[in-house]
Amino acid sequence: MIVVLMGVAGSGKTTIGLLLAERLGCGFSDADSFHPPANVEKMRAGIPLTDDDRWPWLHALRAAIEGWERAGVDHVVACSALKQAYRDVLAPQDDATFVYLKGSAALIGPRLAARTGHYMNPKLLDSQFATLEEPDDAIVVDIAPTPPEIVADILCKLGRTPAESLSPPPA
Numbered sequence: 001m002i003v004v005l006m007g008v009a010g011s012g013k014t015t016i017g018l019l020l021a022e023r024l025g026c027g028f029s030d031a032d033s034f035h036p037p038a039n040v041e042k043m044r045a046g047i048p049l050t051d052d053d054r055w056p057w058l059h060a061l062r063a064a065i066e067g068w069e070r071a072g073v074d075h076v077v078a079c080s081a082l083k084q085a086y087r088d089v090l091a092p093q094d095d096a097t098f099v100y101l102k103g104s105a106a107l108i109g110p111r112l113a114a115r116t117g118h119y120m121n122p123k124l125l126d127s128q129f130a131t132l133e134e135p136d137d138a139i140v141v142d143i144a145p146t147p148p149e150i151v152a153d154i155l156c157k158l159g160r161t162p163a164e165s166l167s168p169p170p171a
């Protein structure tokens with residue numbers, strides 16, 4: 001199972017993704033680390049990425065997803081995946097489960113503003129929402145609760161309880 005946590009910058013993809021992967025006992029990757037330096041510099045400067053900036057990045061991530069599929073391992077990926085066309089690049093045969101971290105700009109803005117040590121310029125939040133096409137076929141979770149509560153919600157909606165996913169395989 002490949003799980004893609006999607007949503008605008010600051011919606012909690014990294015925070016929730018790390019915790020979810022720990023609960024599932026699988027690997028985690030952040031699409032942030034797949035961006036070429038030019039994309040990172042644009043975002044740092046507060047310039048929104050264009051589709052052309054994003055295609056190579058999305059295809060690199062798709063190649064990684066195919067690698068995890070070939071290896072037969074579960075993996076959690078954090079990727080904004082704002083548009084349907086981007087999600088189609090990531091999972092052309094619907095071969096990933098998208099989990100949409102849903103929250104308002106009023107909730108996310110202060111979280112982004114308070115975050116330190118990240119290149120993403122908080123003033124890009126409006127453009128993130130302008131670009132966002134909400135998915136109609138994803139698992140949707142509310143990001144107002146605490147991270148452990150959000151992860152419990154995701155595990156439940158994935159049909160995996162925390163207890164199940166932590167229990168050792170039968171002898």
Ligand SMILES: Nc1ncnc2c1ncn2[C@@H]1O[C@H](COP(=O)(O)OP(=O)(O)OP(=O)(O)O)[C@@H](O)[C@H]1O
Nearest residue numbers: 008009010011012013014015111115120145146147
């Ligand atoms: N449920 C939550 N409650 C309170 N704070 C949260 C929650 N989820 C995330 N945060 C905080 O909000 C900030 C943004 O979270 P995070 O970096 O995980 O978002 P992101 O979607 O990965 O962002 P980006 O797309 O820019 O990489 C962080 O400082 C994080 O600690």
Ligand SMILES: O=C(O)[C@H](O)[C@@H](O)[C@H](O)[C@H](O)CO
Nearest residue numbers: 008009031032049080081120
């Ligand atoms: O599509 C995009 O505009 C980018 O992916 C951004 O969302 C960043 O990668 C990230 O979310 C910021 O840290």
